[in-house]
Amino acid sequence: MKMEWFAIIICLYAGVASARTEEDQQTSSSTSISGISGGLLEQCFYQESSECPDVKTTGCSCKKITLAHNNPEGNAVLCCNLNIQNFESELSCTGFPSNISYIHIRNATLDVFNVSEIRWRRLKSLAITDGRIKRVKGQFRMMTPTICLNLSNNALIEVENNSLTRLAQLTTLDLSYNNLTHLPALNTMNGREFWLDISGTNTLWCHDIYQYINKTGEKQINFNRENETVCSASKTWHWFNTTEQVPLKQVRYLSLLQTECPKGDAWQCQCNFRRFDIVEGKPPTLAVNVDCSGIQITELPEKLPRNTIALNVSYNNITTLDDLSNNPCYEDIREFYADYNNISSINKLEGSKFLDNYALLSLRYNKIKSF
Numbered sequence: 395m396k397m398e399w400f401a402i403i404i405c406l407y408a409g410v411a412s413a414r415t416e417e418d419q420q421t422s423s424s425t426s427i428s429g430i431s432g433g434l435l436e437q438c439f440y441q442e443s444s445e446c447p448d449v450k451t452t453g454c455s456c457k458k459i460t461l462a463h464n465n466p467e468g469n470a471v472l473c474c475n476l477n478i479q480n481f482e483s484e485l486s487c488t489g490f491p492s493n494i495s496y497i498h499i500r501n502a503t504l505d506v507f508n509v510s511e512i513r514w515r516r517l518k519s520l521a522i523t524d525g526r527i528k529r530v531k532g533q534f535r536m537m538t539p540t541i542c543l544n545l546s547n548n549a550l551i552e553v554e555n556n557s558l559t560r561l562a563q564l565t566t567l568d569l570s571y572n573n574l575t576h577l578p579a580l581n582t583m584n585g586r587e588f589w590l591d592i593s594g595t596n597t598l599w600c601h602d603i604y605q606y607i608n609k610t611g612e613k614q615i616n617f618n619r620e621n622e623t624v625c626s627a628s629k630t631w632h633w634f635n636t637t638e639q640v641p642l643k644q645v646r647y648l649s650l651l652q653t654e655c656p657k658g659d660a661w662q663c664q665c666n667f668r669r670f671d672i673v674e675g676k677p678p679t680l681a682v683n684v685d686c687s688g689i690q691i692t693e694l695p696e697k698l699p700r701n702t703i704a705l706n707v708s709y710n711n712i713t714t715l716d717d718l719s720n721n722p723c724y725e726d727i728r729e730f731y732a733d734y735n736n737i738s739s740i741n742k743l744e745g746s747k748f749l750d751n752y753a754l755l756s757l758r759y760n761k762i763k764s765f
Contacts, residue, residue, distance in 0.1 A: 438544035438566065439470050439496035439519040446474035446500065454487040455480065461496075467518070470496035477503045491516060498544075501525045508532045509557050514540075523547050530578075534560045546591070547571040553578040570594045570619070575626075577602040582615060591618040592625075600625040600645050607649050617642060644680050647700070656686060656695035663689070665699055686710070687731070697723050704729040708756075711736055719746035729754040736761055 447457040455475055462468030471488050476499060490497070491513045502525040510532030514520060521544035530545065530553040540561050545553070550572040558564065559581050567580070571594035582588045590606075592598055603625050606615045617623060623642040648667075655665035663686040682702045686695060688709040694717040698705065703726055712735040718724050719742050727748060737760040743749055 438521045438542040438568065439498055440521055440523075440544065441472045441498050441500070443474070443500060443524070445472060447472070455484040456488045456490070458488040458490075458494075467495045469494050470498070473497070473499045473502075475501050478505070485513070495519070497521065498523070499525070502527060502548075505529070506531050509534050514538065518542075520544070528552070530554060530557050533557055536560050537562075539563055542566040542568075544568040545572070547594075549573050551575075555579050565589060566618075567591070568618075573597050575599055577606070580606070580615070582606075587616065589616050589618050593619040593622040596624050596626065596639055598625045600627045600640050603642065604645050604648055607646050620646075647680060651682065651699055654697075654699040656684065656697060658691070661686075661689040661691055663695065668704060694718065694721075694724075696721070701726055703727065704731075706731040707735070708733040710734075713737060714742070715740060716742050718748050719743050724748065728752055731756045732760070733758040734760075738762060 441459075447455060449455055456471055456473035459470040459472060460468065461470055471485075471490050471494050473484060473488075476484055481502075481504070485491075488494070495517060496519040497517060498521040500523060502522055504525070504527045506529050507522065507527050508531055512535065515535050515538055517538070517540050519542045520540055521542075523544055524547045527545075527548040528551055530550065532554070533556050534540070538561060541563055543558070543561065543564060543566070546568045547570065550569070551574065553569070553574065555576075555578050557578055558567070559579050561581055562584065563586075564581065565586055566589045568591040569577075570591045574592075574595050575597050576599060577592075580588070580590075592603070620642050624639045625642065625645060627638050627640045651665050651667070656663040663684055665682060665684050668681045668683045679701050681704075682699045683704045683706075684695075684698055684702050685706045687706045690710060691707070692711045692713070694705075694707060694712060694715070696717070702723070705724075705727055708731050710732075712732060715732070715737060718727065718730060725747060728751060730748070730752065731754075733756055735757075737757060740757065740762060
């Protein structure tokens with residue numbers, strides 16, 4: 395039995411790859427998530443296009459692949475070039491779904507893929523990639539044991555919101571290189587690790603992604619190929635006044651902002667985003683406002699969030715502006731408000747980077763006697 399399980403692992407490893415466009419898959423090494431559960435890899439069963447059946451020889455667009463003999467969970471199916479006319483007949487020539495745990499369908503052309511059909515009920519890995527599928531509809535059946543679902547590179551425009559909520563064992567979901575605008579509801583309960591790949595699906599609204607990034611504990615989601623992932627920020631979402639492509643790491647920073655916001659034992663500043671800064675040749679940046687007014691602090695905060703461009707410390711008991719001239723955390727400050735404090739001198743600002751770059755400096759109602 396141990397040798398049979400080992401054979402399954404070896405065969406699956408040979409056929410597993412992180413879902414990418416055809417060019418990516420041929421030129422890059424796999425970056426899929428490794429992990430073993432019950433002796434089987436927590437990855438999608440994946441085959442290259444070169445492995446597609448020769449229809450002229452076999453008479454069928456699908457072929458059965460035996461990963462381990464004498465084991466009901468050791469069988470897989472690879473299908474290529476299916477459409478609505480031949481979908482049923484080509485699948486049936488392999489005996490699917492009987493004793494099949496893994497399937498990869500390449501280059502399918504379908505208006506709708508219905509996940510509620512009973513044929514998908516016993517699959518541990520379901521991959522439908524590199525095709526033309528407009529919509530995923532229906533809902534997977536209860537107790538479906540799918541660990542990995544790969545729907546990459548299909549030009550999908552919609553996955554119905556509740557389609558995936560019954561997949562209680564799902565750990566890897568690949569929606570990369572599609573045209574989705576909204577993420578479906580995801581079942582990330584039970585404390586299991588959950589990996590999501592949305593790279594290349596640049597049409598997804600950032601608000602949807604932020605909802606999941608901001609969840610903690612048992613609902614935390616990990617993003618595969620995070621550095622290659624961007625989303626669309628609509629003009630109706632928070633501070634944005636136009637639609638822009640936002641790197642995922644910037645959206646992730648949204649949830650970290652409040653943890654970086656200055657605070658002490660008896661006081662707390664308020665932090666929010668001012669605007670979306672776009673500088674030619676650089677990644678887009680979220681500019682931050684920090685409001686520390688009226689909280690009875692006696693000195694400037696030692697640390698500020700990254701990309702802080704405006705700081706308000708009015709109505710406090712601050713006496714010196716040293717940090718404004720020599721603290722690296724203040725180097726992006728363009729607007730500084732310190733009205734109603736006890737500042738007596740601004741000499742320390744002379745020759746500082748702040749004076750070279752500032753747009754607004756407000757020091758009304760202080761004790762300044764000379765400039």
